[in-house]
Amino acid sequence: xxxxxxxxxxxxxxxxxxxxxxxxxxxxxxxxxxxxxxxxxxxxxxxxxxxxxxxxxxxxxxxxxxxxxxxxxxxxxxxxxxxxxxxxxxxxxxxxxxxxxxxxxxxxxxxxx
Amino acid sequence: xxxxxxxxxxxxxxxxxxxxxxxxxxxxxxxxxxxxxxxxxxxxxxxxxxxxxxxxxxxxxxxxxxxxxxxxxxxxxxxxxxxxxxxxxxxxxxxxxxxxxxxxxxxxxxxxx
Numbered sequence: 595x596x597x598x599x600x601x602x603x604x605x606x607x608x609x610x611x612x613x614x615x616x617x618x619x620x621x622x623x624x625x626x627x628x629x630x631x632x633x634x635x636x637x638x639x640x641x642x643x644x645x646x647x648x649x650x651x652x653x654x655x656x657x658x659x660x661x662x663x664x665x666x667x668x669x670x671x672x673x674x675x676x677x678x679x680x681x682x683x684x685x686x687x688x689x690x691x692x693x694x695x696x697x698x699x700x701x702x703x704x705x706x707x
Numbered sequence: 708x709x710x711x712x713x714x715x716x717x718x719x720x721x722x723x724x725x726x727x728x729x730x731x732x733x734x735x736x737x738x739x740x741x742x743x744x745x746x747x748x749x750x751x752x753x754x755x756x757x758x759x760x761x762x763x764x765x766x767x768x769x770x771x772x773x774x775x776x777x778x779x780x781x782x783x784x785x786x787x788x789x790x791x792x793x794x795x796x797x798x799x800x801x802x803x804x805x806x807x808x809x810x811x812x813x814x815x816x817x818x819x820x
Contacts, residue, residue: 628808637797637811638750684749694740695809699749 596621598687600698607675608706615670615701617685626688627668628695629659633681641683644668655679680705709734713798713812720819726785728815730798738801739781740809741765741773743794750797756781757803788819 597620607613619625626645630638642653649661659670668685682702686695711732720726730739741753752765754773762773770792772784785792795816799809 630811635814637813638799638809639811640808643808694752694755697742697750699747 596625596687596689596696598685598696598698600683600685600701602701603699604702604704606704606706609677610674613670613672613675613679613703615683615685615703617668617670617698618666619668619685619687620666621687621689623690624663626690627659627661628686628688629653629657629668629670630684630686630697631655631681632684632700638684641670675703675705677705677707679703711798711800711810711812713796713815715815716813717816718818720788720817722788722790722819724788726788726817728783728785728796728798728817730781730783730812731779732798732800732810732812733779734800734802734810735778736800736810737778737803738809739775740799740801741771741781741783742797742799743767743792744797744814745794753783753796754781785817788817790819793817793819 599618628643629641632638641657644651644661652658682700684700685698688695714729737758740755742750751767753771756762756775795814797814798812801807801809
């Protein structure tokens with residue numbers, strides 16, 4: 595069965611510092627991978643997605659993520675965090691032949707000045 | 708612009724009452740989903756539909772039902788509201804195929820007293 599693990603419940607970084615949010619998945623075949631962001635009181639917005647090809651994918655708002663098959667990971671990164679990046683971040687995985695996504699439990703990002 | 712809307716945005720109801728949450732999308736997507744979001748659990752799938760007259764149970768379907776009479780709408784009904792169903796509910800839709808991301812509505816905050 596598919597599963598998604600986000601081991602960090604809460605991360606605090608200083609504005610301008612780099613960020614890495616971890617995501618590990620469990621799935622037998624090549625997964626389809628997504629990162630979503632949820633600002634307070636809002637719905638989820640897609641940041642980026644990976645289906646195939648180049649394992650480093652670029653997203654909106656300066657985010658990028660790298661797919662590492664050997665580590666079953668899809669970590670989200672940003673070189674310099676802005677205060678507006680404070681939000682909840684969700685990793686999700688899709689499976690071949692289905693339309694469902696499986697979500698991790700989320701990582702809450704706090705940005706301090 | 709195409710969008711996905713939810714109504715009401717906030718609802719307070721009493722235990723035992725029937726409640727229906729509306730979800731409407733203008734993307735013309737075949738796939739629609741209902742999730743609940745609770746602290747520590749992330750997003751959990753309640754029900755989903757792959758097209759008109761198709762409905763499927765998700766991870767936490769007990770006490771909930773859906774019906775799909777057209778492409779645009781997937782209302783979620785709580786047959787007899789319980790305090791454990793106090794949560795934030797999100798509707799989402801997607802095109803056919805796992806590689807297509809889900810688009811989320813703004814959410815409905817439901818409180819059962």
